[in-house]
Amino acid sequence: MSEQEFDVAVVGAGFAGMYLLHRLRRLGFNARVIEAGSDVGGTWYWNRYPGARVDIESMQYSYQFDDDLQQEWRWTERYSPQPEILKYARHVAERYDLRRDIQFDTRVAAAVYDASSARWTLEAEDGSKITTRFFVMATGCLSKPNWPQIEGMDSFAGPTYHTALWPHENVDFTGKRVAVIGTGSSAIQSIPVIAEDAAEVFVFQRTPNYAIPAHNAPLDKKYEKKVKDRYADFRAEAKQTPPGIHGRFRQGGALEVTSAERKAEYERRWANGGLSFMGAYGDLMFDQDANDTAAGFVRDKIREIVDDPDVAELLCPTNIIGGKRLCVDTNYFATYNRDHVHLIDVKERPIEAITPDGVRAHGKNYQVDALIFATGFDAMTGALTAVDIRGKGDALLRDRWADGPSSYLGLAMADFPNLFTVTGPGSPSVFTNMLPTIEQHVDWIADCLAYMKDHNYTAIEATPDAEAAWWEHVQDSVADGLKATTNSWYLGANVAGKARVFMPYYGGFPNYCRKCEEVVADDYEGFAFA
Ligand code: NA7
Numbered sequence: 001m002s003e004q005e006f007d008v009a010v011v012g013a014g015f016a017g018m019y020l021l022h023r024l025r026r027l028g029f030n031a032r033v034i035e036a037g038s039d040v041g042g043t044w045y046w047n048r049y050p051g052a053r054v055d056i057e058s059m060q061y062s063y064q065f066d067d068d069l070q071q072e073w074r075w076t077e078r079y080s081p082q083p084e085i086l087k088y089a090r091h092v093a094e095r096y097d098l099r100r101d102i103q104f105d106t107r108v109a110a111a112v113y114d115a116s117s118a119r120w121t122l123e124a125e126d127g128s129k130i131t132t133r134f135f136v137m138a139t140g141c142l143s144k145p146n147w148p149q150i151e152g153m154d155s156f157a158g159p160t161y162h163t164a165l166w167p168h169e170n171v172d173f174t175g176k177r178v179a180v181i182g183t184g185s186s187a188i189q190s191i192p193v194i195a196e197d198a199a200e201v202f203v204f205q206r207t208p209n210y211a212i213p214a215h216n217a218p219l220d221k222k223y224e225k226k227v228k229d230r231y232a233d234f235r236a237e238a239k240q241t242p243p244g245i246h247g248r249f250r251q252g253g254a255l256e257v258t259s260a261e262r263k264a265e266y267e268r269r270w271a272n273g274g275l276s277f278m279g280a281y282g283d284l285m286f287d288q289d290a291n292d293t294a295a296g297f298v299r300d301k302i303r304e305i306v307d308d309p310d311v312a313e314l315l316c317p318t319n320i321i322g323g324k325r326l327c328v329d330t331n332y333f334a335t336y337n338r339d340h341v342h343l344i345d346v347k348e349r350p351i352e353a354i355t356p357d358g359v360r361a362h363g364k365n366y367q368v369d370a371l372i373f374a375t376g377f378d379a380m381t382g383a384l385t386a387v388d389i390r391g392k393g394d395a396l397l398r399d400r401w402a403d404g405p406s407s408y409l410g411l412a413m414a415d416f417p418n419l420f421t422v423t424g425p426g427s428p429s430v431f432t433n434m435l436p437t438i439e440q441h442v443d444w445i446a447d448c449l450a451y452m453k454d455h456n457y458t459a460i461e462a463t464p465d466a467e468a469a470w471w472e473h474v475q476d477s478v479a480d481g482l483k484a485t486t487n488s489w490y491l492g493a494n495v496a497g498k499a500r501v502f503m504p505y506y507g508g509f510p511n512y513c514r515k516c517e518e519v520v521a522d523d524y525e526g527f528a529f530a
Contacts, residue, residue: 006032008449009122009132011387013102014042015089016138016422016438019065022096023446027453032130033098033138034122036107040098041089042140044082048166049186049374051193052082055275055328056433058219059227060246062088064235065439069095071228079216079274079328110388111135113417118459118530120418133458134449137384138422141429141504144382148181148375149496151353156371158357163190163374173198176369179359181351183209185327187374191341192331194372201341202366204351204359208317210298211327215273235436242508244432247276254281254290266297274328278321285322286481295321305333314345323486325430379489380425380503381405391416392461404492404501406471408462408526409516411444417461417530420445425503426474430490432509440509444516451520452529459530466526477507 008024010017013035024031037045044052054061058075073088080088093099110123120135145164147153161171163186177200180187187203188211195201227234238246254262262281269277283290299316306312315333335341344361352360358367381401389397395415400406407413410427411420422441423429429437452460478484484502487493491500505512519525 004032004130006030006130006132008032008134008136009034009120009130010136010138011035011108011122012042012138012140012143012383012422013037013040013098013104014045014138014140014143015063015435016140016442017042017102017136018089018092018096018098019063019439020136020138020422020442020446021098021101022065023442024449025101027446027450029449031101032132033102034106034108034124034130035102035104038104039090040093040102041086043142044085044089046143046166047164047186048082048168049161049163049190049372050171051189051191051330052163052166052186053079053189053214053216053330054082054085055079055185055214056245056435057274059224059234060238060433061085061435063092063435063439064231067231070231075219075224077216078219079214108387110390111419112388112390113392113419115392115417118418134418134420136420136422136445137387137389137424139383141380141423141434142377144378144386145373146376146378146382146495147373150351153354155356156354156358158369158371160371161373163187163372164377171370173370175199177367178202178370178372179204179366179368180372180374181359182374182376183207184374184376185209185325186376188327188329188332190372190374192329192335195335195338195341199340200368202344202359202368203342204344204346204361205314206346206350207319207324208315209324209327210295210317210321211329211332212270212275212277212298213273214328214330215271216330238433239436239513240510242431242510243275244428244436244509245275247279249279249282251282253283253287254293255283255287259293262293263297266294270297270301275326278326285483288320288482291320291322291482302333305337307337311336311343314343319486320482323482324488376489376494378495378498379492380430381492382495384421384424389416389419391419402499404499405503406467408467408470409512409519410505411441411516412460412462412467412527414462414464414467417459420448426470426505428505428507428509428512430504431506437509440513440516444520447520448524451524455529457529460524461528461530463526463528470526473507474505475502477505478502481506 007029008031010033017033058080107125109125121131123129174197178198179202181204183205303312385398392415405425407426410424492498
């Protein structure tokens with residue numbers, strides 16, 4: 001980074017950083033985006049593993065801030081593959097001439113607040129620095145890869161991959177023996193594609209996952225036209241649903257109907273595919289018996305699809321459905337009917353070691369030519385605590401969050417003035433369609449900075465009371481239901497040593513937006529200006 005001064009520094013050139021830059025420029029701010037990768041795209045820049053695809057329908061997983069953009073852009077598939085989403089991000093960068101204010105290949109290592117000047121100094125890993133009045137971490141919820149702690153981790157002699165750090169060049173598994181560790185969404189998307197070429201695939205499964213078929217297909221042109229003819233209304237309707245996704249969400253209880261009616265409803269949703277499966281009944285995440293009906297339906301589907309009954313049982317999840325993020329698959333379960341795809345259960349007896357030529361489990365060395373970690377992320381907080389962020393009185397964010405994060409609206413933290421987070425812990429983020437959520441956050445932050453400019457304020461900070469009250473509300477939002485009963489990355493349970501605190505806000509997108517609007521209407525209630 002060159003030694004320059006900016007009004008706003010934004011870390012991350014994913015969809016959040018890109019839109020924020022666009023908004024800030026229009027408001028006349030001198031802004032700089034700093035990005036570790038070599039191009040825009042964030043999640044879609046890094047996660048290039050075979051089969052990577054969004055689990056929200058393409059017509060909804062895009063920006064809506066510019067109607068010309070959303071009318072012009074043509075998606076080709078119902079669920080966009082990673083290369084097409086990256087192409088879209090690049091198109092946006094070019095359309096709004098964003099790259100000239102983005103510094104690529106630069107990873108921010110530290111940020112220090114100086115109270116006397118009310119400015120931040122950001123330092124990159126290469127030692128270069130910039131100073132800025134405002135500092136926004138637009139670093140994403142799932143961006144810090146999680147590597148497991150397994151004996152001999154670095155001993156494998158062949159190529160090692162992480163799904164979240166996939167190489168840019170084509171990786172050819174033709175004729176190779178491949179081990180995949182993990183069975184989350186990334187593994188579920190990539191295993192069927194890898195199995196197309198590989199000679200043998202060994203999947204090491206700790207926890208089986210529920211997956212609903214995507215039924216991906218070329219985007220129906222008639223549907224595209226129908227949506228585009230009323231895109232604004234379509235988007236507005238989506239924002240009224242808890243996840244901010246247009247779809248059918250029913251209010252009734254699963255046990256209020258006969259078992260035949262329930263089965264028919266699940267069959268319709270299975271045939272339609274995707275995440276809307278969980279919208280079948282309003283109590284699936286609140287009532288154990290209701291949840292059991294949906295979970296049992298999916299388990300029966302797995303038993304129908306998978307030929308070998310023992311393998312099918314191993315693939316059947318026993319935890320609640322929806323406790324972990326539901327996966328959306330293409331041929332995942334059927335892939336285990338192929339003779340060269342092997343499932344190794346490592347739940348009771350964990351992987352013993354990574355060896356120079358494979359993976360040792362159950363006392364056996366599974367020899368492979370390539371090793372893939374599909375082991376997820378240090379979610380929600382990982383990218384924020386990876387930077388040495390020091391606020392007032394030298395408060396270090398990483399230490400502050402040692403027992404779990406706390407934030408006002410997922411936007412700002414007490415003692416860290418002029419720092420904003422986009423989709424931070426305490427916001428609905430990962431429970432929603434990320435694109436509209438990102439736009440809502442960015443608009444809120446941009447409007448706030450414009451307000452400060454108008455009022456000649458130089459510093460803003462969340463008050464400790466407002467932050468504590470919001471965080472209590474975030475915890476209350478999951479207190480009654482089943483959501484927090486599963487060991488998931490929402491709880492930090494997937495990272496060794498991480499505090500178990502529920503991080504995203506489960507109160508729904510409409511309630512969250514209302515709260516953000518009320519805060520503004522109330523002269524930024526819960527924030528102190530200087
Ligand atoms: P996930 O969903 O966090 O999945 C990671 C997987 O890796 C999961 O099955 C883990 O099992 C497994 N894992 C982690 N450590 C180990 C060890 N030591 N041994 C065996 N298995 C292990 O990450 P993804 O990248 O698939 O998806 C993340 C999100 O991206 C997803 O929710 C979508 O929103 C998109 P575990 O379940 O912890 O027992």
